[in-house]
Amino acid sequence: MQKLPNSLAKKIEKRKLDKSFRILDTASGLIDFTSNDYLGFSQNENLFSKTFQLLLTENIAQNGATGSRLLSGNHKLYENLEPLLANFYKADDALVFNSGYDANMGFFSAVPQRGDCIFYDEFIHASIREGIRMSNAKGYHFSHNNIESLKEKIETNTSQLGEDGNIYVVTESVFSMDGDTPDLKALAAFTKTNSYHLIVDEAHAVGAHGTNGNGIIPQLKLEKKVFARIITFGKAYGCHGAAILGSSELKDYLVNFAKSFIYTTALTPHTLATIITAHKFYEQSGKEEVTRLKNNIVYFKNELKTQGLQEHFILSDAAIQSCIIKGIGKAKAVADKLMDKGFGVKAILSPTVPEGQERLRFCIHSYNSKEELGLVLKLLSKYI
Numbered sequence: 001m002q003k004l005p006n007s008l009a010k011k012i013e014k015r016k017l018d019k020s021f022r023i024l025d026t027a028s029g030l031i032d033f034t035s036n037d038y039l040g041f042s043q044n045e046n047l048f049s050k051t052f053q054l055l056l057t058e059n060i061a062q063n064g065a066t067g068s069r070l071l072s073g074n075h076k077l078y079e080n081l082e083p084l085l086a087n088f089y090k091a092d093d094a095l096v097f098n099s100g101y102d103a104n105m106g107f108f109s110a111v112p113q114r115g116d117c118i119f120y121d122e123f124i125h126a127s128i129r130e131g132i133r134m135s136n137a138k139g140y141h142f143s144h145n146n147i148e149s150l151k152e153k154i155e156t157n158t159s160q161l162g163e164d165g166n167i168y169v170v171t172e173s174v175f176s177m178d179g180d181t182p183d184l185k186a187l188a189a190f191t192k193t194n195s196y197h198l199i200v201d202e203a204h205a206v207g208a209h210g211t212n213g214n215g216i217i218p219q220l221k222l223e224k225k226v227f228a229r230i231i232t233f234g235k236a237y238g239c240h241g242a243a244i245l246g247s248s249e250l251k252d253y254l255v256n257f258a259k260s261f262i263y264t265t266a267l268t269p270h271t272l273a274t275i276i277t278a279h280k281f282y283e284q285s286g287k288e289e290v291t292r293l294k295n296n297i298v299y300f301k302n303e304l305k306t307q308g309l310q311e312h313f314i315l316s317d318a319a320i321q322s323c324i325i326k327g328i329g330k331a332k333a334v335a336d337k338l339m340d341k342g343f344g345v346k347a348i349l350s351p352t353v354p355e356g357q358e359r360l361r362f363c364i365h366s367y368n369s370k371e372e373l374g375l376v377l378k379l380l381s382k383y384i
């Protein structure tokens with residue numbers, strides 16, 4: 001094998017010295033406070049067998065998609081799924097991508113043009129950052145969940161706007177590392193008044209928020225004020241893939257210009273059947289699971305108070321509850337101790353989060369028992 005170039009080997013060495021070297025581990029059998037499988041759908045045997053039933057009913061005996069959706073890969077399950085999504089999420093249309101990463105890369109590299117400006121929350125997901133980096137528009141971040149900072153950044157940088165330049169504002173409805181939510185009503189009012197385009201990534205809201213778990217934008221009745229939403233199927237749906245929700249014109253545009261949509265093999269019929277089955281289950285009896293999840297979040301937050309841990313946690317009403325433990329070594333040590341007791345809680349380290357903001361991220365699920373929720377916090381209070 002050829003050796004890694006020296007410059008890359010040095011980067012690895014540095015990671016090891018900083019104790020932030022990432023490895024793939026297959027730890028299993030731990031009580032799950034790590035996965036994004038908020039409603040337990042990935043393990044649901046009923047969904048597993050219903051997926052096969054759907055493939056049989058549709059007379060589909062095909063393993064791979066065989067090509068891009070623009071060539072041979074646009075099998076009929078895509079045409080079944082997209083209208084279901086548009087209807088449930090109260091959008092004009094939906095376009096399925098292979099993953100949330102692909103959806104964000106595709107959208108941000110294709111939609112904002114030279115002469116446009118993109119203003120994004122400083123804690124925005126890496127896939128959005130990468131998409132913006134590939135775009136010809138100029139990107140500026142504003143302070144986390146801070147509309148005043150957004151206004152200030154726009155004011156300072158309007159000279160960068162081209163003639164007919166558009167302004168895009170990007171945020172998440174539940175932040176993936178903090179679990180908190182911006183003031184979306186105020187943000188939408190501001191962007192609407194100024195004819196800016198608001199994009200909201202709802203990856204972590206779908207499943208846990210909204211009347212039937214259909215996200216925060218429909219819950220706040222802001223659908224008409226948002227230009228595009230990103231939803232993903234790898235989290236509460238327990239599957240894989242993503243969709244962009246928006247107008248039919250936006251869908252047409254993305255089909256024609258989003259490279260991560262065009263130049264890739266489509267998802268397999270089995271993946272689409274899994275998403276459709278999860279979606280239907282979710283529409284019909286999702287409420288019960290969503291309620292269980294919401295109750296567990298409330299229980300966890302009450303236990304935080306009881307254990308006197310509140311000051312360590314970032315304020316969040318979502319399934320993501322983060323406990324700040326400064327320092328890579330310290331955050332890792334607490335995660336290891338919890339693992340020894342059978343709890344799978346991941347330490348999130350810099351550079352994924354800013355230095356000094358290292359944390360344990362607790363992902364709450366509908367299937368966590370009250371005992372598990374209580375005990376993990378009891379142990380945490382002992383270890384920190």
Ligand SMILES: Cc1ncc(COP(=O)(O)O)c(C=O)c1O
Pocket residue numbers: 099100101102104125127172176201203204232233234241242
């Ligand atoms: C906010 C947000 N957007 C997009 C993604 C990417 O989604 P996917 O895992 O489907 O690529 C993630 C994944 O962690 C996320 O947290």
